[in-house]
Amino acid sequence: MQIDTDQGDPLHLLLSRCSIGTRQLQEPGPGDADLQRMVEAALRAPDHAGLVPYRFHAIRGDARHALADLFEQAALDAGKDPVQATRDRDRALGAPVLLAVVARIDQGHPVAGVHEQWMAVGGAVTNLLNAAHALGYAGKMLSGSKVRAAPVVSAFCGPGESLVGWVVLGTAAVPGRIKFSKPAPQQVLTRWPGH
Template sequence: MPPTTAAFPPPPADPPERRAEPADPARRLVTRQSLGIKHLREPGPDDAALAWMVRAALAAPDHGLLTPFRFRAVRGAARQALADLFVDVARAAGKDEASLAIEAERALRAPVTVAVVARLDWGHPVVPAHEQWVAVGAALGQFLAAAHALGFAGKLLSGRKVREPRIVAAFCGPGETLVGWIALGTATRPPGPRPARPNADTVLDDWVPPAACASLPPARRRVRAAAAAAPRVPPACSRSRTPRARRTPPRRGASGARSPRRGRRRRRGGPAGPGRATPATARTPAAPASRPASGPGNAARRSGHSGRPKVA
């Protein structure tokens, strides 16, 4: 049995009419929630508890057994060193004193902080990079689930700091990627209402071969079509923005003057086109004295005709 280092209230016994539900350990998996660092206190996980969390992470699916991740625990006096690093980086970015205090609290408030580092083999001949990232995410989920099962609360923190060169160099070796930090501790309050999540039937259905879809009843075809067309992002999190129209800069010649747009020059003597009126001055031939020195045809080409007077 794994060591229990934090108090965790036992779940209620299964009533006889609900025997079809999973056992207590499996039920805890669906009750895990993230809890911010301001709701964490001592005690944090000790060596034995951290070892169980890492063992759970190593049990995650990992194609090729590459173990494309590692964990680095920050605890004890190392928390102050991490706080100083956060403050130095924030001060160099021009943040005020209030922001510096918040950065220090992010390193000091949680009893234990665990850095998640990805170490992918980008040139692996069998396991592509996206499958290795899947293994990193699966290990992270297993780690957090084990922390919850042992009675601890926590949350994964990331943000702009994971891309700060000084912080990355403090945690990562060559070729590694800093994913974020897991803040761990004992919860000071019970978790709040669980955010709304999709029902299981919205992400699970029976696969039907494409050739057999035509033989389905019309009602089932409509259900499958509606499920396939359902939005993948909850409405509260989605952002719909109308893209701003892109303005094409005017074309200019070698002298810096605007060049005529192609495709808008009308035929000589023909109609100007629907909805487009041609000024009377553009239909009047330019006088020889008003032609620029660069050539007699420049002004004429810009006005849309040959520049020679029409012969009746």
Template sequence: MTSEVSGHDLLALLCARQSVGAKHLAEPGPDEAQLQRMVEAALRAPDHAGLVPFRFAVVRGAAREGLAALFERAALEGGKDAAGAALDADRARRAPVTVAVIARLDPGHPQVPVHEQWACLGGALTNLLNAAAALGFGGKMLSGAKVRQPAIQAAFCRTGEQLVGWVALGTPVGSPQRVLPKPRAVDVLGDWQPPADVQGSV
């Protein structure tokens, strides 16, 4: 069976992917089959002991209005005025599809420390965004103070879970996003040298 994307094309996509904010996203968003493919990619993230320390909750259709109402209420309770709260509500409904990213960590696991579980979640999120780009969609991870608001946490999380944020997804439209400068590969890549007291001590 031949691959759907050549290695060269895949590498080009990974090197070119950038976040696309909700104001630059339009219908259609990913459908159920496309979301499942994106999650299949997320599940290929390195996962020590196969814990799957994450899950996703999709906000689409009429649920977008529920998210808008939740954001508006949280903004008012947080001290924003009516105009600011309405803006938060509009942001909640703007993306065609929003995917909540939820951590379900096991802090007492005997083999897998919490930092490895967070690394798995980060890899899963990256794979999800890359899969979205491969399918022709734009996406952006959003978080901020809202993820720590108790009512919003309670709306998304089960016992022991933690809301990480939301991924806005849709078809990119309008002006291209501003390309943020990135460091050169050589600025973050280097050879490791063993400490002087262990060199040649094999």
């Protein structure tokens, strides 16, 4: 489904954003200044107790080849054949920029529960993707089995941290479209009648 929103609508940017995968991304990707702005937007997400239970690692240029090596090794370690391992390798090279998303959840925080911290991580990623869209870029959040592969995790995470996945970023090579049908707002929003 093509996205069609009224550009005069104050919510136009939010309602016109959709996920664009690696194969539909091309240069240019966001530079340092744009990445800083995206992270600034991420930091505006709701975050009970101000824990900032996430961080991002930017991967671009030659660093993508090092990530490709990790992806390939993780695939081979998981028993994938060399053709599949090459496909996994290529996933690190397709987007101009990747951001590894790392969560650091404080399991015993006295104020902010674990679920609230995970909500903060999700809100930060959402704000970051919306900011990318507002700046003229496209992207998508990806995860998969690689987020649990020991060599990949150890490359990004310290003790007590979890690798959530990657945000792939670049310029859309094709117009965005919604891949999955979404329910009407009234199917998601109901009015609670009280007791």
